[in-house]
Each structure stands twice: as C-alpha cells, then as structure tokens.
Amino acid sequence: MALTLFRKAEIAAPADIAAASLRSDRFRLEREVDWQRLDAIVTALEKGRPRSISDADLLDLPVLYRKTASSLAVARETSLDAAALDYLEALVRRAWFQIYGPRIGFVGWLRTFLGGGWSASVRAIWLDICIALAVSLAGVAVGWLLVARDQEWFYALVPPGMAGGRVPGASRAVLEETLAHDGGAEGLTTFAASLFSNNTGVAIMAFALGFAFGVPTLLLLVYNMALLGAMLWVFADAGLGYAFGAWLSIHGTTELLAIVLAGAAGLHVGRTMAFPGERSVLSALQSAGVRAAQVMAGCALMLVIAGLLEGYGRQLIDSAEAKYAVGGFMLAFWVLYFLALKRPREAESERAG
Known part of the structure; x- marks a missing residue:
C-alpha cells in the first residue's frame, strides 16, 4: 500500500511541475509585450536618447510601469520561475528611477x-x-x-x-x-x-x-x-x-x-x-x-x-x-x-x- 502511494506521488510530481511551468509560460506570454515595450523605453531614457521615444510610448510609460509592477506582485504571490521574477524586479526598479527618481546628479x-x-x-x-x-x-x-x-x-x-x-x-x-x-x-x-x-x-x-x-x-x-x-x-x-x-x-x-x-x-x-x-x-x-x-x-x-x-x-x-x-x-x-x-x-x- 505504501509503495503504491509513493509511486503515485512520483507520477504526480512531474505533472505538477509541468503544470506550474505551463502557468509561468502563459503568464509571461500574455504580458511580455508590455514588458519589452517598457524595457525599450527605459533603456532609451538611460542612454540619454529621449527623442528616440515616440509620443505614444512616453504617454504610456506610467501605464506600462503600473502594469509591470502589478505583474511583479502576481509573480511573487504565485512563485513563478526565478528568472522572470529577477527580470521584473530589475525592470520595475529601473522604470521607477526614470519616472520618480531625481532628474539630475549632485x-x-x-x-x-x-x-x-x-x-x-x-x-x-x-x-x-x-x-x-x-x-x-x-x-x-x-x-x-x-x-x-x-x-x-x-x-x-x-x-x-x-x-x-x-x-x-x-x-x-x-x-x-x-x-x-x-x-x-x-x-x-x-x-x-x-x-x-x-x-x-x-x-x-x-x-x-x-x-x-x-x-x-x-x-x-x-x-x-x-x-x-x-x-x-x-x-x-x-x-x-x-x-x-x-x-x-x-x-x-x-x-x-x-x-x-x-x-x-x-x-x-x-x-x-x-x-x-x-x-x-x-x-x-x-x-x-x-x-x-x-x-x-x-x-x-x-x-x-x-x-x-x-x-x-x-x-x-x-x-x-x-x-x-x-x-x-x-x-x-x-x-x-x-x-x-x-x-x-x-x-x-x-x-x-
């Protein structure tokens, strides 16, 4: 009886991992376009090239930031893969600095x-x-x-x-x-x-x-x-x-x-x-x-x-x-x-x- 339960657990574990991986991939695919768009805007601002950013992107920057911050909160709650979590944390931190951080140095x-x-x-x-x-x-x-x-x-x-x-x-x-x-x-x-x-x-x-x-x-x-x-x-x-x-x-x-x-x-x-x-x-x-x-x-x-x-x-x-x-x-x-x-x-x- 115990051996049977152990074998069932072995079978169930790969299935759970596969389901979690599928949820992570779906979560990323549904939102990755906004993340990449925000990443491109922030990168241009960091390199001092604001003129290369379109007016639509500049207007959408706060919205994209809030969406990405929301995605980070969901990723933390659902324990998604560590790579996605690290990427979102870095992106949100960079975007926050460009939106709310100081505009000039000392x-x-x-x-x-x-x-x-x-x-x-x-x-x-x-x-x-x-x-x-x-x-x-x-x-x-x-x-x-x-x-x-x-x-x-x-x-x-x-x-x-x-x-x-x-x-x-x-x-x-x-x-x-x-x-x-x-x-x-x-x-x-x-x-x-x-x-x-x-x-x-x-x-x-x-x-x-x-x-x-x-x-x-x-x-x-x-x-x-x-x-x-x-x-x-x-x-x-x-x-x-x-x-x-x-x-x-x-x-x-x-x-x-x-x-x-x-x-x-x-x-x-x-x-x-x-x-x-x-x-x-x-x-x-x-x-x-x-x-x-x-x-x-x-x-x-x-x-x-x-x-x-x-x-x-x-x-x-x-x-x-x-x-x-x-x-x-x-x-x-x-x-x-x-x-x-x-x-x-x-x-x-x-x-x-």
Missing part, C-alpha cells in the same frame, strides 16, 4: 542651486527676512540699553565662558588683549572648527524652532543679538568700539546674515502653518518647506565661509581697516548675489513682461 543640482535656486528661495521669503532682521536689530539695541542701564544685565545675557575677560569694568588693556593675537596660524584650525560648530548650532535652532509658529525663533534671535549688543557696549564704553567692530565684521557680516536667514527660514515655515491661506496646511507647508530647505542649505555654506574667515582671516589680518574692507566686501557680495542672480526662467519671464 553636480547638476549644485549648479542649479548656486546658479539661481538658492537666491530665488531667499527672495521668496523676503518678508520673513525683514521681520528676522528687524527683530535682530531690536535685540542688539535691547542688549546695549540693558547693560548701559545696569551692568548686572551683562552677566545675565553673556555666558561666563563666552565672556572670557570681556566684562564691564575691565581695563582697556585687558580688552585690547582679548582682540589681539600672535599673528600665527597655529591652533587656528581647531579654533575655526569650534566657532563653526557653535554658529551652526544657533542657525539650526533658529530654523527648527520655527515649526512652533515662529515664536521661539524670534525669541532666540532677540537673545543672541542682545548678547551681541551687550558685548558691543562693553567695548564701546572702553573706547574700543571701532576695534571691536573690525574684529567682528570680517566674519560677522557672513555669519550674522546666515543666522538671520536661518531664522527667517524657520519663521517662514511657522508663518505658513499659522496662515496657510486658501490652501490646506499640508499643501502650504510642502512649498514652504522646499524654500526653507534651500535657504538652510545655503546657510550651511555661508557658515563654512564664516568659519574660515573667523578662524583664519580675522586672526591673520592685523589692520582694522582691512578687516572692515573684507567684511564690507562679503556683505556686498551676498546682497548682490541674492538680488541680482536669478534663475534663467525667472529672468526670461521678467524680460517678457
């Missing part, structure tokens, strides 16, 4: 970003920049006035580690020494990295806090600029306001502008959440997030430049006038870059108008 993105994408995003949030700049200037004034009225405010605004001897009542000689250096580059790499890390943290916080409707961002800008105002008063009170301005300007025009732009980007997101207009909050946030991300990517680049100027240029340039010249040049450069450099399409639309 070099192309960087060229577009620096060639007008960043400046266009900055101009798009001009109102938020004006608000962030006004709040920052108000913060400087608040810090100055508070310390001028009561010097104890200095210790409330400026952390002890950051003060470093630059405190109210310090002698002119001590304050001058904090601005001096030995003219060498030894240790400046570490110094630049430390300052860059600190400034980046402030910029990231100013941006991230914007998601709370922008209010914490404004408070952070006021506090950081009040700290600057307090320090300005200390040096001005000792008759070193001009020297401190030179010490600060060589990198500050880039660094402080980056922090203001980061705060404006966060404020833009928060303001969009609070006032989405006629669009839904998610739809408004999507477009605002793209602009804010572009601005923040540029802020990171500005902070790198500010870190180099702070760690090297400020330490290696002795003349106050030369420091002011470098700081003024950088400020003029950024303003002209953001105002004058426009995307090609944006420039063409203005000429057409």
Whole structure:
C-alpha cells in the first residue's frame, strides 16, 4: 500500500511541475509585450536618447510601469520561475528611477542651486527676512540699553565662558588683549572648527524652532543679538568700539546674515502653518518647506565661509581697516548675489513682461 502511494506521488510530481511551468509560460506570454515595450523605453531614457521615444510610448510609460509592477506582485504571490521574477524586479526598479527618481546628479543640482535656486528661495521669503532682521536689530539695541542701564544685565545675557575677560569694568588693556593675537596660524584650525560648530548650532535652532509658529525663533534671535549688543557696549564704553567692530565684521557680516536667514527660514515655515491661506496646511507647508530647505542649505555654506574667515582671516589680518574692507566686501557680495542672480526662467519671464 505504501509503495503504491509513493509511486503515485512520483507520477504526480512531474505533472505538477509541468503544470506550474505551463502557468509561468502563459503568464509571461500574455504580458511580455508590455514588458519589452517598457524595457525599450527605459533603456532609451538611460542612454540619454529621449527623442528616440515616440509620443505614444512616453504617454504610456506610467501605464506600462503600473502594469509591470502589478505583474511583479502576481509573480511573487504565485512563485513563478526565478528568472522572470529577477527580470521584473530589475525592470520595475529601473522604470521607477526614470519616472520618480531625481532628474539630475549632485553636480547638476549644485549648479542649479548656486546658479539661481538658492537666491530665488531667499527672495521668496523676503518678508520673513525683514521681520528676522528687524527683530535682530531690536535685540542688539535691547542688549546695549540693558547693560548701559545696569551692568548686572551683562552677566545675565553673556555666558561666563563666552565672556572670557570681556566684562564691564575691565581695563582697556585687558580688552585690547582679548582682540589681539600672535599673528600665527597655529591652533587656528581647531579654533575655526569650534566657532563653526557653535554658529551652526544657533542657525539650526533658529530654523527648527520655527515649526512652533515662529515664536521661539524670534525669541532666540532677540537673545543672541542682545548678547551681541551687550558685548558691543562693553567695548564701546572702553573706547574700543571701532576695534571691536573690525574684529567682528570680517566674519560677522557672513555669519550674522546666515543666522538671520536661518531664522527667517524657520519663521517662514511657522508663518505658513499659522496662515496657510486658501490652501490646506499640508499643501502650504510642502512649498514652504522646499524654500526653507534651500535657504538652510545655503546657510550651511555661508557658515563654512564664516568659519574660515573667523578662524583664519580675522586672526591673520592685523589692520582694522582691512578687516572692515573684507567684511564690507562679503556683505556686498551676498546682497548682490541674492538680488541680482536669478534663475534663467525667472529672468526670461521678467524680460517678457
């Protein structure tokens, strides 16, 4: 009896294999034309020859992709032959990249970003920049006035580690020494990295806090600029306001502008959440997030430049006038870059108008 069952199983096994193979062949024959058509379109796109593709094929590309993806799902469920499964997985992956994947590489993105994408995003949030700049200037004034009225405010605004001897009542000689250096580059790499890390943290916080409707961002800008105002008063009170301005300007025009732009980007997101207009909050946030991300990517680049100027240029340039010249040049450069450099399409639309 057992031998009979075993022989029946031996006979049935080849029959089942043949039936499964037949189903796989039928499945492939019914859909292979669409697969080959999709493969030809994707191959042409991968080789950079979109003009060789007919209009009908381009219009049918999304449909063919969905059909092939559906075939892949069926192939996985029915355990079709491994060769067909591998072919479909590779084809669907290639088609997805051509339909939904990035259109340009990093070099192309960087060229577009620096060639007008960043400046266009900055101009798009001009109102938020004006608000962030006004709040920052108000913060400087608040810090100055508070310390001028009561010097104890200095210790409330400026952390002890950051003060470093630059405190109210310090002698002119001590304050001058904090601005001096030995003219060498030894240790400046570490110094630049430390300052860059600190400034980046402030910029990231100013941006991230914007998601709370922008209010914490404004408070952070006021506090950081009040700290600057307090320090300005200390040096001005000792008759070193001009020297401190030179010490600060060589990198500050880039660094402080980056922090203001980061705060404006966060404020833009928060303001969009609070006032989405006629669009839904998610739809408004999507477009605002793209602009804010572009601005923040540029802020990171500005902070790198500010870190180099702070760690090297400020330490290696002795003349106050030369420091002011470098700081003024950088400020003029950024303003002209953001105002004058426009995307090609944006420039063409203005000429057409």
